[in-house]
Amino acid sequence: MSNIEIKTMPFDRSSIDRMNGYYTDYPVVYFLNNDTTVYIGETVAVRNRMRDHLNNSERKALKKMSLIIHEKFNRSATYNIETKLINYFLADERYRLQNKSQTVNSVMHNYYEKKYFNEELFEDIWDELLKRDIVDNSRYTIENKDIFKLSPFKELSIEQLELQQKILEVCKKHINDDEPFVFLIKGEAGVGKSVVLSSVMNKIQELSKEKSSPFGRYQ
Numbered sequence: 001m002s003n004i005e006i007k008t009m010p011f012d013r014s015s016i017d018r019m020n021g022y023y024t025d026y027p028v029v030y031f032l033n034n035d036t037t038v039y040i041g042e043t044v045a046v047r048n049r050m051r052d053h054l055n056n057s058e059r060k061a062l063k064k065m066s067l068i069i070h071e072k073f074n075r076s077a078t079y080n081i082e083t084k085l086i087n088y089f090l091a092d093e094r095y096r097l098q099n100k101s102q103t104v105n106s107v108m109h110n111y112y113e114k115k116y117f118n119e120e121l122f123e124d125i126w127d128e129l130l131k132r133d134i135v136d137n138s139r140y141t142i143e144n145k146d147i148f149k150l151s152p153f154k155e156l157s158i159e160q161l162e163l164q165q166k167i168l169e170v171c172k173k174h175i176n177d178d179e180p181f182v183f184l185i186k187g188e189a190g191v192g193k194s195v196v197l198s199s200v201m202n203k204i205q206e207l208s209k210e211k212s213s214p215f216g217r218y219q
Helices: 013-018 046-054 075-092 114-131 139-143 158-174 193-207
Strands: 005-010 028-033 037-043 064-069
Touching: 005 013, 005 114, 013 046, 028 046, 028 075, 037 046, 037 075, 075 114, 075 139, 158 193
Parallel strands: none
Antiparallel strands: 005 064, 028 037, 028 064
């Protein structure tokens, strides 16, 4: 392990009150779970955040909290790892996620030592979760699942996000056309065309629930 620490304890007020150490006001990634459900997040004020969760009726049903701690964490790193964990937990399919939709608008960005946090450190985290029987599948297995490859909840690059927005604008513009309108996306294999399309379809489904949206009438 690359100096990563995972602390697991009961999710209750007593455990929260006993928390101490530098990580209580330092960036951490965390997840709350019971046997069937998980919530994944990141914070710089873990005690306050956990107390807020205890006051949430949906979150209160979760029985354990696990803190992922590293002395070199920063907000970009914890945000990156939080988003990756959500996608990996989704593809692992052991738990129902309470907060998967929060990644829909996630934008991929670079930051100092991203390769280390995004690859080496994340691998150590996932291996430790596997060793503790918190998850079921290896990273290799997950990364070869269609549910992972086509997840609409993955971070998008700036270019992918701009393309997503362009497609949505074109759909809004032509939604009432009598004739079909074709928007062609071209690119080599593996550049992320399917990920963008998956995110577009998910966004349209979300917008269809809004009465003020042009897509609302098609719910």
